């Protein structure tokens with residue numbers, strides 16, 4: 738079977754700053770891949786290229802064998818299949834929690850309002866936020882906002898979920914509740930690509946860990962290998978600094 742997501746020789750340049758310098762990554766359906774690396778190494782840019790918030794400068798991204806960068810490719814359909822959770826939540830502040838979780842379903846997936854609300858409430862229940870359905874984002878803590886952002890994303894029935902440091906903006910006491918929800922999600926068969934600085938979490942949930950350094954994949958491997966027996970000098974240095 739073809740790889741689910743294949744990233745081939747991906748490059749991204751901003752002006753004369755080469756941020757991604759030929760990234761090759763293959764991800765299988767259902768795989769949990771975490772990406773670690775220093776600030777500025779290109780992790781966010783890579784995720785943003787995968788869901789086409791950024792247009793890659795060159796290279797290819799294949800989803801189920803088809804290059805999403807082909808002009809004929811059905812981009813709206815692709816975008817609906819790739820969910821993303823950001824560090825800064827990105828909830829619609831003027832919508833309540835329930836509405837945050839239904840607008841995309843109605844607009845993009847053409848679901849009826851009733852169906853969208855039913856699905857949203859099920860997912861809000863899974864993340865422990867059902868009782869806040871009619872609250873506005875401003876009334877919620879960071880951890881609660883992030884749980885709503887996760888419920889919103891999974892309400893679109895994505896095939897792949899991207900997480901860009903979902904706990905980095907949270908007060909320490911709220912990190913656990915979000916990691917627990919993500920940990921639950923890893924058991925559902927969903928394909929997940931997670932950028933995180935939470936090394937213990939990465940070690941527990943990942944099938945594979947990718948260490949990025951200065952725009953390249955410097956090392957990748959099973960978590961038990963990469964964390965306890967890193968091969969590259971720069972991986973060792975990074976892990977010593979962060980753990």
Ligand code: ADP
Nearest residue numbers: 751754756774775776777778779780781782783
């Ligand atoms: P990370 O997520 O690993 O911290 P980023 O992908 O955010 O790294 O950034 C990698 C590099 O790309 C940084 O030097 C950053 O300044 C630069 N960069 C990211 N986005 C842009 C942009 N839109 N315009 C110019 N430079 C950018």
Ligand code: MG
Nearest residue numbers: 780781782902
């Ligand atoms: Mg980043």
